[in-house]
Amino acid sequence: MNSLIQLSYFAAAVLFIMGLKRMSSPVTARGGIVWAGLGMVVATLITFLWPGMHNYAWMTLAIVVGGGLAWYTGKKVAMTDMPQMIAIYNGMGGGAAAAIAAVELLRGDFHAPTFQVLAVAGGLIGSVAFSGSMVAFAKLQGLMKRSLVFSGQQFINLAIFAAALAFGFLLMAADLPSGLNILLFFALALLFGVLMTLPIGGADMPVVISLYNALTGLAVAFEGFVLGNAAMIIAGTVVGSAGTLLTQLMAKAMNRSLGNVLFSGFGSGAAAEGEVAEQGEMKEIDATDAAVMMAYADTVIIVPGYGMAVAQAQHKIWEFVQLLENRGVTVKFAIHPVAGRMPGHMNVLLAEAGVPYDKIFDLEEINNEFEKADVALVIGANDVVNPVARSNPESPIYGMPILNADKAKNVICVKRGKGKGFSGIENALFFLDNTRMLYGSGEAVAGKLITEVKQL
Ligand code: NAP
Secondary structure (H helix, E strand, O other), X not given: OHHHHHHHHHHHHHHHHHHHHHOOOHHHHHHHHHHHHHHHHHHHHHHHHOOOOOOHHHHHHHHHHHHHHHHHHHHHOOHHHHHHHHHHHHHHHHHHHHHHHHHHHHHOOOOOHHHHHHHHHHHHHHHHHHHHHHHHHHHHOOOOOOOOOOOOHHHHHHHHHHHHHHHHHHHHHOOOOOHHHHHHHHHHHHHHHHHHHOOOOHHHHHHXXXXXXXXXXXXXXXXXXXXXXXXXXXXXXXXHHHHHHHHHHHHHHOOOXXXXXXXXXXXXXXXXXOOOOOOOOOOEOOHHHHHHHHHOOOEEEEEEOHHHHHHOOHHHHHHHHHHHXXXXXXXXXXXXXXXXXXXXXXXXXXXHHOOOHHHEXXXXXXXXXXXXXXXXXXXXXXXXXXXXXXXXXXXXXXXXOOOOHHHOOEEEEEEOOOOOOOOOOOOHHHHOOOEEEEEOOHHHHHHHHHHHHHHO
């Protein structure tokens, strides 16, 4: 039986890794999810065969309730609400790891002191990931509107973390840790997760969620060692390293350090310091002229951003693109790594609308092509096309790689009004001589463009 269990865990681990590999390209990503999901099914079912396992009814009930809720919410969630759903699911993983730690510490039956240390470390990390993810969820869901920032905050957070660590050391040192110490340890760790996340601006949450995702993976791997469960160790390590890489990728694409994301209160207004007021005025264009300009162009590059996701304009934009292509216009999509509110946000939306992958290009692949493009159509994107990131060392987004939409012969920017982007700063692109503003919600504007092109 033991060989069957270990073999199944090995199969589950192979499925996790193959699934993750397939997730690295939009072409195979959907299949990757299915592979990794299969791995999870194998790992879950084989648990029933563990020697000495009991409470089968409770286990089944937990799987039915958890699986049912996940199935229902997964089906219902809107694409724009995906980040908070990831936050809540991911937080549950951290919470589950912390719960395992609590049970093992209460039992106090560790094979070796190392396992006791790992249980405490996993408990601490899992609790922080759990409560922090819940705050991230509340912020993204709009349940918590303001970032709580007060003087001495970092010092208080540090003191609470130090207290949690102190209780952690007590738990590691005790033969049979006391129930009260276990309770205080977890209460402090959970409190730290909440307080650490409260000051972070809502729009930085995707980076924080990715960090908590990495922490959850680490906590699960630690608890896997405690339980002697190979699948947990491998899955946790894979999630931990993937989450770490993703966190780094996002921070790098915004040209910010992780410390700056966690401790600067970016996006809550303070970061707009150093901004220079833009000269000139924004010049408007109507849908008729914009449609004509694009219909008679040779090349159009479309830059989608967060506003396209809000407006759910991707289907209409794709319809518009097909009309342009029928007229012989070459159209490409340019995707910034942090366009929208989560990595791959735009790729997912465009894939959902049916845009073929060979029309979608990453920043490095397409940035040199803007100079030759007749029109750059910027729809709901703002920060990711702001040229001050190249030109103004004082700007909070200075150094962030941007899409060179400003270098196109003509730029058309679709947005509802004069709203700023996530960074809260003015966009120099909107004031350039070659830029025209096409005001309106993304979906409505795309609809008008379709009508106009059809009439040509
Ligand atoms: P953005 O800078 O947030 O700007 C979005 C723009 O969309 C706004 O200026 C808004 O202007 C417009 N908009 C909103 N609703 C719209 C609608 N219904 N129709 C048309 N336009 C609409 O977006 P972005 O250029 O995609 O940049 C993403 C930002 O998020 C970056 O600063 C990035 O660093 C940050 N971020 C991204 C990630 C990630 O993983 N992707 C993670 C963390 C942070 P109006 O109000 O005038 O319409």
